[in-house]
Amino acid sequence: MNLIFEKSTPGRRGFRVPPSDVPSRAEIPQALRRTRDAELPEVSELEVVRHFTQLSQRNFSIDTHMYPLGSCTMKYNPRFLEDVAALEGFSRLHPLLPQLRGGGILTQGALQVLYEVAQWLCEITGMAQFSMQPLAGAHGELTGAMLIAAYHRFHGNRKTTVIIPDSAHGTNPASAAIAGYQVVAAPSNERGVLDPAHVKDLVNDQTAALMLTCPNTLGLFNRDIRTLADMVHAVGGLMYYDGANLNAIAGWARPGDLGFDVVQLNLHKTFATPHGGGGPGAGPVGVAEPLVPFLPTSVVVKRADGTYALEYDRKDSIGYVAPFYGNFGVILKAYAYMLALGREGLKRMAETAVLNANYLLARLRPHYKVPFDRRCMHEFVLSAAPQAKKGVKALDIAKGLIDRGIHPPTMYFPGIVPEALMIEPTETESKETLDAFVDAMIEIARLADEDPDALHRAPTTTPVGRLDEVAAARRLDVCFPLPDDAAQA
Amino acid sequence: MDFIPHTDAQRREMLEAIGAASAEDLFADIPPAMRAGELNLPAGHSEIWVRNHLEHLAAKNATHLTPFVGGGFYDHYVPSAVTAILRRGELYTAYTPYQAEASQGTLQAIYEYQTAICRLTGMEVANASLYDGGTALYEAAMMATRLTGRNKIVLDSGVNPIYRNMLHGYTRNLNVAFREVPTACGPTPRDQVEPFLDEETAAIVLQNPNFFGFIDDLADVVDMAHRVGALAVMSCYPISLGLVKTPGEMGVDIATGEGQSLGLPLSFGGPYLGFMATRKKFIRQMPGRLAGVTHDKEGRRGFVLTLQTREQHIRRQGATSNICTNEALCALAALVYLSLVGKEGLKEVAQLCADKAAYAAQRLDRIDGVSVHRAAPFFNEFVCDLPVYAGEIVSGLIEKGYAGGFPLAQYYPGMEKRLLVAVTEKRTREEIGAFAEALEGLL
Incomplete structure (x- = not known):
């Protein structure tokens, strides 16, 4: 199939830009202008629509085929989620509006969504507070690793290693390394999970965290998880939960109850938001109480009068991991999905x-x-x-x-x-x-x-x-x- | 409301095949002491209820305000065909195209997107997308440290302040040092930049148009960086590239940017699109996915993910980045947008933005006590000095139905009376005139 560039015909137009209705003309000197046009396709609107429709027909997708891609949770993406995210009251909302007046009085509906999703996720995972800012699962992992580093730094520790099972997603060691940690690989035992007997030899005072998916990538739940958590906590380390596989245990077990301190979730997996051919996703991060002060700037809070506000003044925060409040359009879809599902x-x-x-x-x-x-x-x-x-x-x-x-x-x-x-x-x-x-x-x-x-x-x-x-x-x-x-x- | 198809009879049949007595039995690996009790969550709702609830929440947001706010995120028109294509389930319910033969649609679209970004920026190679303009800039800075083996980054003050904050945060545990060029509410101050550049500098990070809206030919600054063996990184506003000199033409090594203006709604901050383009010789240090051309045994052209050995699923802790899920659907939106407006349309959209901003600046300049900064040409956003606090004026404008600009003091202490005003092709002469009158009425 030809590329859209190969279908180009000089002079053809796919979109009519209206004539200017203002009497001014911008004075941009020649020296500041590009000398050669961007050679974009010159095609009609029908050619564009047909081209991309034909491309779509060259794809497998959940809508057209069973898609049992392990660890990706390719579940049905309900259609009403798309309509909800497209509501103009959300889609037209400029992210800087909360900074124009009153910390968010112009965006109460959007802030309520962010606040309530975070509350849901806290209840589901047993965490104390969530940041909705991270933009994908791996981005959440990096945020989690930065939170762990901030926690240890605050307590005067310079721990250097993160223990990660050999069965982990590649993003786990990559995220830990990018946050500045050395990765220690832990072997799986003959039952396919981490063995406290092996992990004991790897845990020491340099252990910043043990980073785990539970159930792991083999789809196995580790019954020794609390023993592992105790070992890591005993040396002052933290337990990191990669929520890629939360779909297995949501409503049945909570990472917080299992001994985890930091949790990242993939809304595009467990909470049915579409994968988009490789994104966008959303990777919110939740933490136990001792790590709350370090969460990214800003966090949404509910005031005594029932209004919602953004809190920016957080001296121990790791700062911004994304410019605003996360992939809001994705978060909205997850919110609508949670409301539809409910507890049961x-x-x-x-x-x-x-x-x-x-x-x-x-x-x-x-x-x-x-x-x-x-x-x-x-x-x-x-x-x-x-x-x-x-x-x-x-x-x-x-x-x-x-x-x-x-x-x-x-x-x-x-x-x-x-x-x-x-x-x-x-x-x-x-x-x-x-x-x-x-x-x-x-x-x-x-x-x-x-x-x-x-x-x-x-x-x-x-x-x-x-x-x-x-x-x-x-x-x-x-x-x-x-x-x-x-x-x- | 759930989306589970099984009948009770089928559940029983399946449990029997498994040899489990009950669904509860399937969770036997989770010891009772580790089970969650009843979660404190509401019961489920129908689609109708959820839709009503969200319409109610949507109505609580002030989207009736006529927008003159930008700051890197703009109210551009999204043609209907973009939205219609994105709604095709074959595209949005697929995932990362690891199985090439079953994903030729997504893969060809990525290749076309990479090509469009190269042509837009004047660069040689582009990746399949990053999360947003801020994380793209951070990835570019890290890429520069790897390419040069140096660890000092010089940051121009015209770079979006949130992006600068992100760069600091991400590198806090790494051996990276930043030098910030002193703030100038104008184009990049050359004499201030030069002393910061030395043999330890990995890169200078620039933005064009800068946060204050000024456009510049930064080729000389890029040269300064190259003379000390450093790279030049530039964050760009893609719509402006319909008119202004490209990073490629300025000799920039890594171009990044926020792609929201290319067919994506503002949506309260995301999902957006980070783009990145660079020189071909740097490709192995570029983060993120790449689609490339190849052929099958019959000689038919096809597309695959390539150079995957840079990525986390192969290289693990040695990867160029940890990115996995990117912004594929947003990249598709950008490609469809750029295909629709095309070569001529992009120039026209850019010109229209600039013309309307010029008109708005003229109108505001005529108001007693208001003066527009003209230290350099601007694209579609400009700074004006007000006789009173900009924050108060913005408050007053909200009452009159305008999101009337961004008070610069939010990010730049000392600029309390400065307002950053953005204008896109969507604003009409009437809206701009009425906005100027509303502002005048508040002084």
Whole structure:
């Protein structure tokens, strides 16, 4: 399919800019002007709409396909959330309005949303206060690591390390490193979780925090979590909860009760806001009481008279991690989703997510290797190592699923499982869809025995077949050349 | 209201297949002592109830005010086609395109977006997006420290004060030193900048137009940085690039910016879009995703995520950044916007913004006691001196139906009587005239 730039016809217009209605003309000297126009596409509005509609048809998405991408919680995104975020009373709101007068008297509705979402999240996680500012999960992790550093600095400590399990998302060690910490990798035991016996050797007075996903990326809940928390607290360290997998336990267990001090949540996972092809998300961070003074500037407070205000004067705050109040449009959608679910819906959400995952695990167990064979939470990891011995790798299975109308699970992660396929069905998939997924997986397992080449050829139903990633990196083309540059080349 | 499809009979069937007695049984791994009690949350509601509730809250926000506030975030027109494309479920309910063959729509759009940003900024390569203009600037500063092996950053005072605050906060635990150029309510003061640049400087961080709205040709400042082996980083306002000299033309090494003006609503601060573009030779130190061209066995062109070894899911603590989820849908909005307005339209939108700001400045200048700063040309935002406190005038203007500008004293102590006024293509001659009269009436 041609690029929008390749569809360009000089002189064609997609949008009519109105003529000026003012008598003035801006005097911008030639020296300050760009000398060459930005060579943007020259296309009609229909060409634009058709181009992007056709692009959309070259995508798998939740709306069109089952999307059991592990650790990403690809649940249904209810349509009314979009309408709510588009209400003009929210979408037209300038973020600097609260600074024009009275700390927010012009934005009471928006501040109430921010305040109430934070209250909900505190109740769900057992934290004392939340900041809605972080703009994505990894951004929340970085904010959490900065909060941990601020806490230790305040107490006169210069702790240097963060312990992170070998099964953790790559963002965990990256966030800790960017915040200035050395990362200590902790091994998972034969049950797939951190073992207090191993962790004991890693914890010392340099331990700033233990950073965990719970349940972890194998979909396993660690029964020793409180023992681990006690060990870390005993040396003055803090417990960090990566909420990527909160969908498993929301309403059933609270990180605060498990011994965690800092929690980041991904609203685009647990709280049904759309993933947008890779964002925007929202990664609010909650903390236990001792860390409240360090939360980012500003925080929303409720005054005695029932009005809401932004508090900027916080001397120990880590400052701004984002310019304003977070990805407000995303937060709004999460708020509407929470209101719809309520207390019972939230619990049923987690319960059904766990039911669906265990159902898939039970049905797939006879056909695939299960490296940690125990009851799972909201997701589980299979190993295609036996299939790989016959020449069918996890990658081939993934591509085979595409031909069967299913988005593949997360592949090759976590790295501690060879040929890993990480499967998270979420609570919004029906039994019929789950059964269709199982049927496809069983058929693929059978093909691995009988006709591996059929899988090596996959996918054959997509606009392009398997793409040469090595060539993409070797002959780097990440920007379509300008016509005259292309002529020169 | 939940979104769970199972019937009771299906639940029983599934539990049976699992070999569990009850749903409760599935949570056996969480010891009873670790279970949550009944959460103190309200019961669920219908879609109708939630919608009414949110309409009620939306009505409590003062969106009836005619906006003359900018400060880096502007009330530009969003064409309907942008919104319509973003509402396609195939695009907004997909995720990061790790499975290339099942994500060609998203991947091609990212490649086109990267191309559009390069053409807009005059740079060679752009990434697939960062969170916002502030985090993009922070990432650029960190990238400069890696590229130069130096740790000192010189910050121009014309850089958005919130962004500067963010840079300080993010680097608090790192070995990075900042030098801030003294505040000048005008273009970058060359004589003040030069003494700060030395052999330890990783980068100078600039903004054009700067926070006060002034536009500048900063090529000479970029040269100063290059002479000491430092890089030049510049935060830009993308609409202005329809007219003004690009970072590429000024020799800038890393260009960043806030993309909100390209088809995104103000939405009380987000979601927005951070863009970043740089030289091809720096690409391996650039954070964030990249889509690149490749082919399948049949020779068909396709797109994949490339140079992923820079990223956290491969490199873990050695990654160039921790970013994972970015602002893909916002980047798509920017691409659709730029495709719609096109080469000529972008120039016209920029010219219209500048013309209307020129008109507003003229009208305000005519008011007794008000004077517009004209130390350098401005784009669509300008500073005016008032005879009284700007904060009070803004309060009065709110009563009259205007978000009448940003009082600079909020960020710059000592500028109590200075007001920053922004004008976009959406403001009409009538609105501008009435605004000037309203302001005059308050003096």
